[in-house]
Amino acid sequence: MxxxxxxxxxxxxxxxxxxxxxxxxxxxxxxxxxxxxxxxxxxxxxxxxxxxxxxxxxxxxxxxxxxxxxxxxxxxxxxxxxxxxxxxxxxxxxxxxxxxxxxxxxxxxxxxxxxxxxxxxxxxDPEGAPPPPEVAVPRINACFTGEWTGWTIRKMVIGTHCRELVDNLADVAHFGPVHGSPAVYFCNTFDRHIGYQMFRGEESELLGSGMVADSAYFGPAYHVTRMTAEVDGKPIDTILLNCHVPVDAQSFELRYGVMVRKVPGQSEAQNQQMAQAYVEQAQASFFQDVEIWHNKIRVDRPVLSDADGPVYQLREWYRQFYTDVADLPADLDRKKVFERRDGTWRTLDDVPPDAVSKLHLI
Incomplete structure (x- = not known):
């Protein structure tokens, strides 16, 4: 794009x-x-x-x-x-x-x-203000039902600015070369402090086939994905955690976590074994990104093609978190939607309502 x-x-x-x-x-x-x-x-x-x-x-x-x-x-x-x-x-x-x-x-x-x-x-908050109610961390009901495994989380330090991680929300073009899972449908929605991504893929080298992933950044640093895929003929339902906190301007702590829905009829041991196997696959997929982040430089003005996602629009959305509240743009409350369907990008005016992410987590 x-x-x-x-x-x-x-x-x-x-x-x-x-x-x-x-x-x-x-x-x-x-x-x-x-x-x-x-x-x-x-x-x-x-x-x-x-x-x-x-x-x-x-x-x-x-x-x-x-x-x-x-x-x-x-x-x-x-x-x-x-x-x-x-x-x-x-x-x-x-x-x-x-x-x-x-x-x-x-x-x-x-x-x-x-x-x-x-x-x-x-x-x-660099201005010292308390958190407003509208940015409260949303509840994930799956954490409290007993139907899912607990979080399995890995922590690492990445030596670059955390914006490089956030870019992935709009970077549709990397799914094929990095993960072996090109997108057949992709959509970004930027709505005040939340940035959504809808992804549909046919095949993933590590995470199975028929992948459906709805994800969102709730603020600048907390990213949650609800994902389903088929592995060995069985549907796998997962929630992925991707969050970071800056160490300094050129490094950040990254935590990557996975929860897996338990399969009814399986014993607790069988569910844990299944979950651990999928966690290892999911982390292996995520570490494909980590290798890139460890070996890239920051490019403030990337040269984009019509195959790329709305990277500049994402960065405009992300910049709000580094801007004094009094200086935030007047159109921050206007929802902005960018959809890629059949290889063609469309923007807010001609995107149907069903293009907005359905992140059924809260």
Missing amino acids: EAQQTSQTTPPASRYARGWHCLGQASDYKDGKPHRLDIFGTRLVAFAGEDGRIRILDAWCPHMGADLALGEVKGNAIVCRFHGWHWNGEGACEHVPCAKRIPPKARTRAWTVCEQNHLLFIWH
Whole structure:
């Protein structure tokens, strides 16, 4: 798809996207220990108190600069290993050993977090505003029915800007060369903070035949796909998690997860064996992308053909997360749809209503 190459600025190196970022399974943080997080160009510490709620604070102690991730969790606070100051989940110092009073300025930054779909999320906003209700992380009902396996998640660090990952939402042309699964139908919909993708393929080298995948970025960094395919004559229904959080301007933590619907009549062991086999196939397919990301450069003005997807339009949508709220474009609320059917691209004016992604997750 040959896009109009409008002016585009590179996100500043010191700025990270506004939105919810996934930090993996919440249960991983509920072991009574502090967890170091090197993200957003700084260091944070995550810990669960005795009440089970996870807190995240700036890790550098305001007292003398020690790393709170080396400390100890006591009650609902974390204790600095250097001088024993206690910091609660709201970032306030609540105890200083041997001191007669707590300094009034003894505070550190507490980050907004939430748990959803058995995952932990952290809110980042360079302007310091809280998350508005309309960008809440949507619930995936499959996580709570018992009809699906739990998340199997792999984590890795990718040495490039995270926009390279987000480009895949519109990059229809890579499915054939990279995954051996060319698209027979493809559609992108950009609707405020959500970017949808509909994909239909006939054959995949790793993931079976008759692939149907509906996916969406809910904000800049949390991507969920509902996918069905046929493997060895049996239908496989999966939910894929693809999420990232920036380490710095040129690297990000990537987490890739899979859930598989259990087959009725099979034992728990048989379902787990089936799920693990498909997880390995799905991860092998995803790692085909990872190899590309590890070995490419950033191109701000790609030269596109009419076989490419709406890459420039995707980047315009993605730029909202790096833009001050007061400077967001006036047409952000206008839904934009780009459909490729029978090798021909169509835009919003002549796309039927059924072209909008039906992501039945929430």
